[in-house]
Structures are given as C-alpha cells and as structure tokens.
Amino acid sequence: MTFRFVTINDHTQLLSFWKENYFVNELDELGPLKSFLEKNLDLSLLAEDKGEVVGTVLGPFDGRRGYIQKLVVRKDYRKQGLGKQLLEKVIKNLRSAGALYIPINVNAELFTFYEKCGFKVTEQIPMNNTYSTYKK
Template sequence: FMERNPSTCLLLKDGERLLGTVLGGFDGRRGYIYHLAVHPDCQGQGYGRELLKEVLYELRKLGAPKIHLFAFNDNQLAAGFYQNQGWEWRRDIQVFSWDMDKWKTENGKRKTE
C-alpha cells in the first residue's frame, strides 16, 4: 500500500519515536483516509491535525476533489476530532462489508454459501 501511495502515507516522528501516522490514497476519483492514529501519550498536542493537514495537501496535489474517511459509530473521539476539523458526517450513504470467511474452497475453487 505504501509503495503505491508514497506521498499520502506519512509518519510523524520525534527522532526514532513514532508519534503518529496517516495512510491515505487516491483512486483517480476520490481521496481516502484509511487510517490516522496518534500515540495515546501524544494525543491532544496537535499531531493529528498536522497529519490530517499534510495528507489533505498531498491528496489535493494528486487531484482528489473530495476526500472520504470511515470511523466506527462508537468512536466518539474520532467523530469529535473530525467534526472539529470541519468534516461533515454523511447520512446519505451506507457502508457494506464482506467477510472473506464466507468464501469456502472446494477442490481449489471458490464458492459462496
């Protein structure tokens, strides 16, 4: 992933200490932030905002007109963080997931149940 998205996968370090990271990507139509994390001891010091600002800058340079990200409903810390940064919660879309364990193999061939 990082090889395909070198400008949007960022680390924030203090010497050898990792403070935070963000993984972003652009599919040619939309930009995505797949993961943003700051070490618990370093939260509340602006590192998340800085990482977010940098990945948005890089996604804009790639031509992304809109950026999406996903957060779990029960992650109120993330929801508050993103809303404080100006992100809007979308009520008009649904997210669907597929569990790959649903695919079973029989004689080397895939089948769904």
C-alpha cells in the same frame, strides 16, 4: 517533531506502533504494505519525535477519491494537535494528487475530532462489505 513520507523500510517499526496504539490486520503485513505504498507514492506520512514514530496516516488515492487510513497518534501524544496536523498534511497531499472528495466513516467517539478537523456529516448512509481472515 518531524514529518516525512512512509517507506517500506519503516515496516517493522510501524507494525509495533500500530499494534501498541491501534490495531493491525493482514493488510499491514510486509507484502500488502509494500504494494500499497508503491501504488500510492508520496502520500502517506509519519511523524517522528526523538527518533521514534509518534504518528501515522496513510492516504490512498484511487485516481478519483482520496481516503484516510491508519490515522494514529501515540497514546501519550494525543490531544496535543498532532492528529489534526497529520490529517491536514495528508489532505493537502491527496488534493495535490487530484482528489476532489475524501469520504470517511467514523465511529461515534471520533465524530468530534473529525468535525473539529473540518469534516461534515453527509446524508449518505455508510455501508460496507467486510472480509478479514486475520486472527488477533
């Protein structure tokens, strides 16, 4: 298993990896991903095994806070510690960039995973304002 930073040259592979193992939307198209990677240099990671993508994590940093996105492990590689490893690595990158706070909103089924990775429940109520035109 090897870990390296995501580059825009990975786009085609990433799109099929995310479609197969999670979901995609308009933000995963070439232009938006390129712009995202340019704004967030050397933060997002990809795990490869036998030349294939088996895990990803994007780590946006807004200059104050860090975020976790597209933490995805290939279905047949799950429950072997890879998700936790990717999370630890991206958190290290975000902390080095200066992030003091890394908030996440998680679905109930991922609560145990994130708790095992050191995340704590806060008293804040998650809210958002969502807009997507993407058709699956």
